[in-house]
Amino acid sequence: MTYVPDRITRESRRPEHGPVEGELWPVEPGRYRLVAALACPWANRAIIVRNLLGLEDVISLGLCGPTHDERSWTFDLDPGGRDPVLGMERLQEAYFRRFPDYPRGITVPAVVEESTGRLVTNDFPWITHDFFHEWREHHRADAPDLWPVALRDEMDRVMKRVFTEVNNGVYRCGFAGTQSAYDDAYARLWVALDWLEERLSTRRYLMGEAITEADVRLFTTLARFDAVYHGHFKTNRQKLVELPHLWGYARDLFQTPGFGETIDFEQIKKHYYVVHRDINPTGIVPAGPDPAVWLEPHGRG
Incomplete structure (x- = not known):
């Protein structure tokens, strides 16, 4: 594109x-x-x-x-x-x-x-x-520094990997036209998610103790993972809720003002399951999962 x-x-x-x-x-x-x-x-x-x-x-x-x-x-x-x-x-x-x-x-x-x-x-x-x-x-007076100067080189590397392997990676799984293409996309995605799970075991956010643009870019994929990508795009080794650090991190962001209020799970599900008729020809939209789990304590403060 x-x-x-x-x-x-x-x-x-x-x-x-x-x-x-x-x-x-x-x-x-x-x-x-x-x-x-x-x-x-x-x-x-x-x-x-x-x-x-x-x-x-x-x-x-x-x-x-x-x-x-x-x-x-x-x-x-x-x-x-x-x-x-x-x-x-x-x-x-x-x-x-x-x-x-x-x-x-x-x-x-x-x-x-x-x-x-x-x-x-x-x-x-x-x-x-x-x-x-x-x-x-x-900007608002207390707006976060989403692009801290001291971290930009590392941020660029992290965001590039998140973009190619996770943001785009779920789509490579979902739209794979052959078994071998899917197998390769699935393996690449989970290598990246395992890397993120380990990275987030030692820091609150991707770049440390403050939210940056890198977190925004990862969050929008995580927010859709269990509701859409796990089943619809066949990224189903584990659910997000089964990855303790990524799941806690995702809830932490969801509960931060500016993030969670932008997530409408009904619209998200309707978009993928109705528009992608080549993947879901019936157009049936699943009822779950329960969005209430996103409000459970995250324990990452």
Whole structure:
């Protein structure tokens, strides 16, 4: 998947961090709308980071429903099936206003310019990166340091492994077209999860004693693991609840303001089990597991 590489930066200047392959847009409170879906783990990241940094009054939020067809995510949760700010029924409209012949998939998260309804970017790793680095003047006073300078090199290595082996790893299992491809994906995923289980046995969070962007990126996969990936994607060596350090860590984050309120297990299950008809042709959505377990004491304080 190739994403629109535009970035939003302070005064449209070249950012200090990362490449610039697209256009630069200026940081401007009230100009942009983050369009996301609670069902999607990649979009869930952006919602969490927006919450943690206190950007709710600076960047508005539009939510798509959990199911979609081959054309686009839709605003079917809103009255009349239209986003109340953008006036659109489908996120596809924002893509086509910017690129009339847009040839790729319509993905969330997406940042849309409110006044024109045009897509700005859907490059999800840079959206959250720039929420932290470029919107700093608008952060809440007690916002966490999601990218601590002293840890960035190690963070990059950890996040790369989490992305390739876990965030993407569950999808490699779920969409494997052959037994050998599945077997390889399954083995790689569990090597990474065992590494994380061991890492979290000696530290509260991935990078130590404070929450960073690395935790946000891992959490959205863990939150979906037992409800979806364990069965639907066949990642079933163990459930998350059977991995003591990862399970305690996941509950710790879930119970931290900014995280748990973004998790809607019914929307998550409906998205995967209804949309992925090639994997689940009946469209039956499972009733469990019980979400109440996420509120049990985690013991990691």
